[in-house]
Amino acid sequence: TGMTTLDPGFGNTASCRSEITYIDGAAGILRYRGYPIQDLAQHSSFLEVAYLVIRGALPSAGELKDFADQLRTNAPVPDEMRTLLDALPRNGHPMTLLAAAVNTLAAYYDDSADPTDDDQVETATIRLLAKLPTIAAHIHRRTSGSEPIDPDPARDYVENFLAMLFGQGTGDTELDALYTRALDLLLLLHADHELNCSTATVRVVGSSDADIYGSVSAGVNALFGPLHGGANQAVLEMLEEIRGMGGDVDAFLEKVKAKETRLMGFGHRVYKNFDPRSREIKGLAADILARQERPDELFQLALELERKALADPYFTERKLYPNVDFYSGVIYRAMGFPTNMFTVLFAIGRLPGWIAHWREQRKDPATRIARPRQLYVGPTERPYPAQG
Numbered sequence: 001t002g003m004t005t006l007d008p009g010f011g012n013t014a015s016c017r018s019e020i021t022y023i024d025g026a027a028g029i030l031r032y033r034g035y036p037i038q039d040l041a042q043h044s045s046f047l048e049v050a051y052l053v054i055r056g057a058l059p060s061a062g063e064l065k066d067f068a069d070q071l072r073t074n075a076p077v078p079d080e081m082r083t084l085l086d087a088l089p090r091n092g093h094p095m096t097l098l099a100a101a102v103n104t105l106a107a108y109y110d111d112s113a114d115p116t117d118d119d120q121v122e123t124a125t126i127r128l129l130a131k132l133p134t135i136a137a138h139i140h141r142r143t144s145g146s147e148p149i150d151p152d153p154a155r156d157y158v159e160n161f162l163a164m165l166f167g168q169g170t171g172d173t174e175l176d177a178l179y180t181r182a183l184d185l186l187l188l189l190h191a192d193h194e195l196n197c198s199t200a201t202v203r204v205v206g207s208s209d210a211d212i213y214g215s216v217s218a219g220v221n222a223l224f225g226p227l228h229g230g231a232n233q234a235v236l237e238m239l240e241e242i243r244g245m246g247g248d249v250d251a252f253l254e255k256v257k258a259k260e261t262r263l264m265g266f267g268h269r270v271y272k273n274f275d276p277r278s279r280e281i282k283g284l285a286a287d288i289l290a291r292q293e294r295p296d297e298l299f300q301l302a303l304e305l306e307r308k309a310l311a312d313p314y315f316t317e318r319k320l321y322p323n324v325d326f327y328s329g330v331i332y333r334a335m336g337f338p339t340n341m342f343t344v345l346f347a348i349g350r351l352p353g354w355i356a357h358w359r360e361q362r363k364d365p366a367t368r369i370a371r372p373r374q375l376y377v378g379p380t381e382r383p384y385p386a387q388g
């Protein structure tokens with residue numbers, strides 16, 4: 001078919017123009033709306049970056065306060081939804097439950113599910129950002145066998161989320177403040193990453209004029225896969241496997257080179273150099289783990305794994321470097337998150353990006369329904385067997 005070229009995984013196909021995120025994978029550069037990720041990591045906050053990513057400009061102090069207030073007010077979920085969350089299987093993976101719950105928002109809030117109405121999209125934007133942490137925390141409490149905790153309108157976004165997850169905190173206010181800052185930074189570093197698998201999914205679903213809640217729910221499911229957001233959980237499981245091998249990093253790397261397994265948290269479709277997010281996260285991991293009484297065995301293994309992989313031609317020839325997921329799990333674990341919540345944290349971080357892309361696509365006159373072509377390689381016409 002004339003112009004159709006084969007491009008598995010769309011590695012070479014631009015499906016839209018976008019003003020949100022700039023990545024130069026060869027140079028290891030990442031910017032949201034023009035601002036370098038390092039500057040945002042140092043000076044900004046997750047909510048400010050969420051506003052920036054979605055609205056295109058940094059908020060004034062007043063705008064940021066209004067935004068935070070709106071999220072606070074909208075944090076609770078309706079009682080019927082709490083009943084639904086309570087009824088979900090306790091042994092289900094939190095990502096599966098999260099996707100299901102987000103999908104039902106279109107039903108609980110059918111007054112904000114019309115994708116063609118700007119006011120409704122605005123309302124849905126706030127509701128999604130406000131309620132995702134509440135839903136995630138409720139799921140965590142239920143799947144870990146404890147009572148859910150209501151959102152507290154007096155608390156800030158990230159602080160509130162931690163309180164809904166863990167109750168009173170560690171009992172050490174300084175450490176609690178460090179954890180709040182750490183989670184805020186991790187969410188910020190995940191806020192957008194242009195057309196990664198889940199964001200591309202949100203756009204594909206949205207391109208049929210599906211509502212934003214359903215599109216985001218599809219994004220949650222895409223993120224769950226171990227090659228994408230599920231990698232942060234997979235990294236921890238890999239480090240535990242290596243610990244089970246007596247900490248034999250060399251033996252594990254041999255298995256990777258024999259292609260029996262992948263080095264999780266390494267490699268990226270776009271970065272063929274250091275992932276700038278992984279540098280920020282590695283520094284944070286060192287700060288958090290320095291607070292612990294004993295050196296963290298898994299962090300030590302991660303450091304050794306990174307050092308040995310970066311010195312090995314197998315990895316350097318393929319331009320495999322640590323990505324955003326390599327060190328995040330070590331931090332989440334130190335903060336007391338169970339492994340099955342790691343990818344949920346990624347979802348909360350990535351939500352502003354999903355929303356921003358969905359909204360940008362809706363306003364883009366060049367948008368068409370996503371409908372790739374294929375190269376048919378099946379049988380040519382053949383006769384249906386005669387009935388005997």
Ligand code: CMC
Nearest residue numbers: 227228229231262263264265266267268269318323324325
């Ligand atoms: N470990 C070992 N070998 C690897 C890895 C890895 N993590 N990643 C790629 N390779 C090898 C691959 O086997 C291939 O080698 P060869 O040329 O000999 O066949 C070569 O590198 C190119 O790999 P690819 O699969 O064509 O690369 P891709 O762009 O399709 O995949 C990726 C990108 C991120 C899926 C992949 O690097 C991977 O599976 N990494 C591990 C999972 C992971 O950490 N994912 C998180 C990505 S970052 C944030 C996010 O999206 O969540």
